[in-house]
Amino acid sequence: xxxVVLLAVLTLAASAVGTATGFGTSTIxxxxxxxxxxxxxxxxxVGIIHLFGAVWMMLxxxxxxxxxxxxxxxxxxxxxxxxxxxxxxxxxGLPLQRILGVFLVLYVAFLFxxxxxxLPENNGTAVAGGILSGLSAGFFGxxxxxxxxxxxxxxxxxxxxxxxxxxxxxFIDITRISRYFLGGVNLGRxxxxxxxxxxxxxxxxxxxxxxxxxxxxxxxxxxxxxxFLFLVALRLILF
Numbered sequence: 001x002x003x004v005v006l007l008a009v010l011t012l013a014a015s016a017v018g019t020a021t022g023f024g025t026s027t028i029x030x031x032x033x034x035x036x037x038x039x040x041x042x043x044x045x046v047g048i049i050h051l052f053g054a055v056w057m058m059l060x061x062x063x064x065x066x067x068x069x070x071x072x073x074x075x076x077x078x079x080x081x082x083x084x085x086x087x088x089x090x091x092x093g094l095p096l097q098r099i100l101g102v103f104l105v106l107y108v109a110f111l112f113x114x115x116x117x118x119l120p121e122n123n124g125t126a127v128a129g130g131i132l133s134g135l136s137a138g139f140f141g142x143x144x145x146x147x148x149x150x151x152x153x154x155x156x157x158x159x160x161x162x163x164x165x166x167x168x169x170x171f172i173d174i175t176r177i178s179r180y181f182l183g184g185v186n187l188g189r190x191x192x193x194x195x196x197x198x199x200x201x202x203x204x205x206x207x208x209x210x211x212x213x214x215x216x217x218x219x220x221x222x223x224x225x226x227x228f229l230f231l232v233a234l235r236l237i238l239f
Contacts, residue, residue, distance in 0.1 A: 084138020
């Protein structure tokens with residue numbers, strides 16, 4: 001019972017961060033659970049939590065629907081992520097996550113130095129951003145942070161940013177969870193039962209994030225996301 005409570009608390013905290021920033025749920029949960037569980041089981045459990053987190057983002061930030069952005073950025077990003085994943089086999093032995101960490105540090109520094117900078121929000125830049133985001137996510141294996149970095153370049157209203165992050169994550173999660181199941185990974189009785197507690201906990205975390213964001217001025221949202229991108233970058237570089 002104690003383990004389930006601790007798992008629910010971890011889920012709530014990770015969901016709150018992931019909802020508020022558009023990324024970070026896996027970054028928080030995977031290193032913790034991988035200490036106690038086999039990696040395939042960890043990835044499946046966190047993938048299910050992440051999938052529900054994407055659903056909560058779509059529900060809580062549905063006013064931010066921008067179909068042109070979703071179709072341009074999302075579809076091109078999902079396709080490009082598979083190409084990026086294939087490229088990783090050509091770069092084995094390189095410190096890929098540290099390279100991404102350095103890129104994110106430089107990107108965040110640029111954002112703080114140029115707070116008004118933004119890419120033009122049109123079809124061309126959306127598709128180009130999606131392709132670069134997808135390639136990078138597939139290549140480096142850290143999809144949420146990479147997607148967040150590219151979406152912040154558009155300086156979107158927070159509802160549009162988070163809804164777009166949620167719907168892209170939803171389709172990616174459906175794909176990868178299906179692959180885990182087809183590969184024979186299963187949670188077992190105890191972890192399946194734990195989901196009954198952890199899924200509602202993830203919703204509570206998402207609701208807390210929504211309340212926090214309602215009090216955060218839009219003018220500070222981009223820098224707020226930038227701070228978490230910097231923290232993810234430090235983790236990638238140091239660990």
